Amino acid sequence: MAASGVGRATLRVALAGPPNTGKSTVFNFLTGLSQHVGNWPGKTVERKTGTCQRGDTDFFFVDLPGSYSLTANSLEEEIARDYIIREQPDVVAVVVDASSLERNLYLVCELWELGVPLVVVLNMMDVADGQGLRVDPQALESALGVPVVPTVAARGEGVSELLDAVQAVAFGEARALRPPPPTSAAVQALVESLDDMVPSDLAISYPRRWALVKLLEGDRAIVGAMKKALSTNGWRGVNSFLRLHDDAILEIAGARYEWVAETSQRVAHRLERERVPLGERADRILTHPVGGVLAFLGVVAAIFWTMFSLGTPLQERLDEWLVQGSAEWLESTLEGAPDRLVSLLADGVIGGAGLVLTFVPILAILFLALALLEDLGYMARAAFVMDRFMHLIGLRGKSFLPLFLGFGCNVPAILGSRIVESPSARLTTILVAPLMPCAARMVVVALFTGAFFGGAAALVSWGMVTVNLAVLALMALLLSRFVFRGEEAAFVMELPRYHAPNWRTVLMATWQRVRAFVVLAGTAILAMSLVVWALSNFPGDNIEDSILGVVGRGLEPIGGLVGLDWQMIVALMTSFVAKENTIATLGVVLGAGEGDVNLSTQLTQIMVPAAAVAFIAVQMLFIPCVASVAAIRRETQSWRWTGFAIGYMLGISFAVGIIIYQVARLMGWGV
Amino acid sequence: MLRRLLALIAGRQGVVSYDELARELGVSRALVEQLVADLLRSGCLRMAIDECVVEGCTSCPLHSSCSLPGGVRLWELTDKGRRWLAEPQTAPPR
Known part of the structure; x- marks a missing residue:
């Protein structure tokens, strides 16, 4: 305190507090236009000071950088701490957010321990009230033994009372500090041992006992100061003790946190249960072990329903316009041209890659839904719930994260498995990752369920995905139980907060995914369509005698087990290049680009529903695409394991296909 | 409380969220965030995933359909954290 004229006193007041507590609002309200902005000496951090007068007292305020504690974890925290300790202001007014007491009281506890002249400013009382929190300033005042002033600085409420409290503390009217909670006996013993090791006349610019505690906490600045002040031997002894x-x-900071939790519960009470934030209420369901899984299945079902109710009609329109319309236009434009050329363009290009493009609306809805859910913050919850599922099937550790990637594409799921440290768990993850139902497989599922099951298409698709996941679970269970044993591990997951979707981000993500699909259709799928067209047209005029026909009919006995004729088997084989090729190949061999009948109708004419549902199962579990196989080889560095992955998926796909075909026939779907 | 949180994490299998830890400790999520930050600073926890999750995806023609949930951060116990739990040099208060 300094005299600033006849009968006047100047009080130096440090405004401390964690970030975002309204500290600067308090400062601005108190100092108005009398502010000075500069930098802290030798630092690039902004220093704001200001004054105000009241009666015979001049107040000189220093707005300290935001800090959560007195441990110098950052430059800002070091500046705030050093000002309080070295400059010794007349009063430290610590501003806390009343709506987030538990987060803010740690600093109050440390200042209280330090024994500085303290006033607690309980700011943002209106926010606390809006959240249904009743904060009792008297209870906090009783707990601390220092003045606690409730304020709403944004409206200037309580600011006058704050100046009263500052004066009372500065002039010794309210300095009856209660002693802080006792430190544990173990910590006290450590402090005493350190006290014996450090010479009593050591020159450091911090309160001795406080510095010894900070030394035990590993505070870098205090450790540095002590190292500098002690002799080499003296520091060696202290350092060994600290190590x-x-x-x-854990004990020192842990005890403060215990006090913070206990005091917060005593001071703040939630008045209305329904005021629990919406995000917290949503998480209670969406991350619940059972509720979360049910919610996830519900979300998947809702996506399918939207895909079929909105996407399928659009796909059919596009099919009429792009495939049928283009075929008619070609026929009239190329009248008189060689038949082979017309066939190449109509069957190979339009009937193949063009047909695949008609599925853009269905995929766009899927991608939009995924992007929307991700932006909302739901996908992180789905991944969290997925860990519970993975745990049940023996996949422990970080496997859930790469596997979750598989919903988009299996390749990043396989590549992402490298985050799994245990070699056995990593190998299991790589081997089951191709069983995740990727977006490309969804296109094929959409075609077949739409063609055969009409209004029940969404339900059947959902059922097939569930079967797919069940097979993945069984395989992971077998591998982890009998082949590889993964170790237990615990992780803490920080889930992002829910927020309203940013439509620009959502639409951009959707557009990028749709564009990637269109590029794929125009390159790899188009190339494969042309190869399939060539193989189905040479030699001879009859497709049955072509190379494709001969190979396909050679494999027909295998297809017969699941009710599939040779065209379906050939379509399945070409999905090795990319899963969407199934559609392109069917378009080419069934001549989708030739007549008035679309592919869906043609399929219902050549196969029964039992065969269709079996085909979907085989397609979903069939050997992975070539990009996935390359990824498996790269990650396992083994042709043996790559061969194993191909072999077991081939075996499982047909085994499940046969079972489903037979069960479906028994259900009357065989006619 | 830091030791209690450390013990809670070490005793779990699989992933645990801040909200679950908050419920078990009887405190708010905000306080758990602060406790976790302290455990990170003291070297008891470390980040469990890094950039390699997305490295190499460009070889996939549908890499842009990758659905790694954004904003997820995963922490795991370190050897130091396990050691501090198993062999406390500063005995907890009785």
Whole structure:
């Protein structure tokens, strides 16, 4: 305190507090236009000071950088701490957010321990009230023994009372500080041992006992100061002691947190249960072990329903316009041209890659839904719930994250498995990742369920995905139980907060995914369509005698087990290049680009529903695409394991296909 | 409380969220965030996933359909954290 004229006193007041507590609002309200902005000496951090007068007192305020504690974890925290300790202001007014007491009281506890003249400013009382929190300033005042002033600085409420409290503390009217909670006996013993090791006349610019506690907490600035002040031998002894007791921070900071939790519960009460934030209420369901899984299945079902109710009609229109319309236009434009050329363009290009493009609306809805859910913050919850599922099937550790990637595409799922440290768990993850139902497979599922099951298409698709996941679970269970044993591990997941979707981000993500699909259709799928067209047209005029026909009919006995004729088997084989090729190949061999009948109708004419549902199962579990196989080889560095992945998926796909075909026939779907 | 949180994490299998830890400790999520930050600073926890999750995806023609949930951060216990739990040099208060 300084005299600033006849009968006047100047009080130096440090405004401390964590970030975002309204500290600057308090400062601005108090100082108005009398502010000075500069930098802290030798630092690039902004220093704001200001004054105000009241009666015979001049107040000089220093707005300290935001800090959560007195441990110098950042430059800002170091500046705030050093000002309070070295400059010794007349009063430290610590501003806390009343709506987030638990987050803010740690600093109050440390200032209280330090024994500085303290006033607690309980700001943002209106926000706390809006959240249904009743904060009792008297209870906090009783707990601390220092003045606690409730304020709403944005409206200037309580600011006058704050100046009263500052004056009372500065002039000794309210300095009856209660002693802070006692430190544990173990910590006290450590402090005493350190006290014996450090010479009593050591020159450091911090309160001795406080510095010894901070030393035990591993505070870098205090450690540095002590190292500088002590002799080499003296520091060696202290340092050995600190290293032996490097876990002391758990006790010291842990005790403060216990006080913070206990005090917050005593001071703040939630008035209305329904005021629990919406995000917290949503998480209670969406991350619940059972509720979360049911919610996830519900979300998947809703996506399918939207895909079929909105996407399928659009796909059919596009099919009429792009495939049928283009075929008619070609026929009239190329009248008189060689038949082979017309066939190449109509069957190979339009009937193949063009047909695949008609599925853009269905995929766009799928991608839009995924992007929307991700932007909302739901996908992180789905991944969290997925870990529970993975745990049940023996996949522990980080496997859930790469596997989750598989919903988009299996390749990043396989590549992402490298985050799994245990070699056995990593190999299991790589081997089951191709069983995740990727977006490309969804296109084929959409075609077949739409063609055969009409209004029940969404339900059948959902059922097939569930069967797919069940097979993945069984395979992972078998591998982890009998082949590889993964170790237990625990992780803490920080889930992002829910927020309203940013439509620009959502639409951009959707557009990028749709564009990637269109590029794929125009390159790899188009190339494969042309190869399939060539193989189905040479030699001879009859497709049955072509190379494709001969190979396909050679494999027909295998297809017969699941009710599939040779065209379906050939379509399945070409999905090795990319899963969407199934559609392109069917378009080419069934001549989708030739007549008035679309592919869906043609399929219902050549196969029964039992065969269709079996085909979907085989397609979903069939050997992975060539990009996935390359990824498996790269990650396992083994042709043996790559061969194993191909072999077991081939075996499982047909085994499940046969079972489903037979069960479906028994259900009357065989006619 | 830091030791209690450390023990809670070590005793779990699989992934645990801030909300679950908050419920078990009887505190708010905000306080758990602060406790986790302290455990990170003291070296008891470390980040469990890094950039390699997305590295190499460009070889996939549908890499842009990758659906790794954004904003997820995963922490795991370190050897130091396990050691501090198993062999406390500063005994917890009785």
